């Protein structure tokens with residue numbers, strides 16, 4: 001068989017395994033928890049109009065919107081002095097919206113921690129709207145993103161309108177399991193967090209970490225693409241704070257004042273976020289989700305670490321290893337072994353381990369362990385990896 005054209009190697013997500021056995025390890029968009037997917041299916045069979053057809057100003061939709069906001073507040077312990085916005089344009093929309101809202105003009109400065117592909121993208125976008133001062137998380141020898149640099153008085157520009165970081169670098173596999181605190185003398189600077197791929201999987205100390213803005217595109221852990229949740233501290237809102245060039249759809253103050261109804265929001269997607277928040281609550285809350293996230297990640301990293309080098313993972317510092325996205329290679333990236341792994345796992349229904357990204361296929365495969373993946377499913381992958389290594393000469 002010519003394996004080069006095998007669907008598993010072309011990134012296909014339609015495994016030949018029975019549907020019930022498919023496990024989606026995609027980095028996003030991806031599957032939501034089964035119970036949430038069932039509720040979504042229920043929307044299509046509901047009598048009367050649903051969030052797919054309701055006007056966004058109808059009382060029935062306002063209830064759906066209020067529910068999603070209220071549950072997100074409860075589950076993520078979002079304090080009252082923060083506003084919850086449903087914004088447009090995905091994570092990339094926020095890359096632009098941040099400087100446009102927090103910098104009044106292009107001469108304003110923002111400090112960016114750059115420790116992976118997504119924070120790099122954030123910088124590329126921000127540079128069009130403000131002066132970017134960056135702190136580097138690369139290994140000085142290899143140039144690879146390996147660490148999260150310390151935040152010190154020396155490396156943060158004290159005039160920064162904000163300090164930006166990505167709490168989980170989805171591609172590079174670096175996660176801050178807790179948000180850092182800025183040095184005492186710089187505490188007045190708001191922290192801005194791209195939590196696109198880890199939001200809802202661990203608690204956030206909003207005040208303690210000095211969070212000013214935190215955003216998460218929905219398509220990893222909390223819903224479907226087309227919606228982003230942006231949480232903003234209210235003192236950062238106000239007439240005349242944003243750049244005069246900030247488009248209305250991106251303007252936090254405009255959208256906050258209009259209660260998320262300045263223009264048509266992604267109505268159905270908002271209902272789905274509410275479903276996910278209900279699900280988290282029913283599981284025992286975000287602390288329980290965190291325990292599961294740890295268990296899933298440990299299952300995979302354990303196989304890697306005990307494989308005598310058969311499997312490799314780029315981040316050595318265990319305190320920084322992502323629980324959400326576990327990058328791994330096989331025999332140092334050996335193509336034949338990698339292809340065999342991809343085909344065998346795909347045929348067993350384990351999909352999404354190598355997907356195409358804006359950054360190419362990358363040197364590593366990646367197991368993404370978002371809310372849609374259960375602990376048992378992560379263990380299945382771990383078992384498969386162990387057996388594969390035994391069979392292929394670990």
Ligand SMILES: *Cc1c(COP(=O)(O)O)cnc(C)c1O
Nearest residue numbers: 090091092118170194196197217
């Ligand atoms: C997926 C992702 C994004 C990109 O979001 P889009 O909705 O595709 O614009 C941004 N940041 C992180 C950390 C991500 O994982």
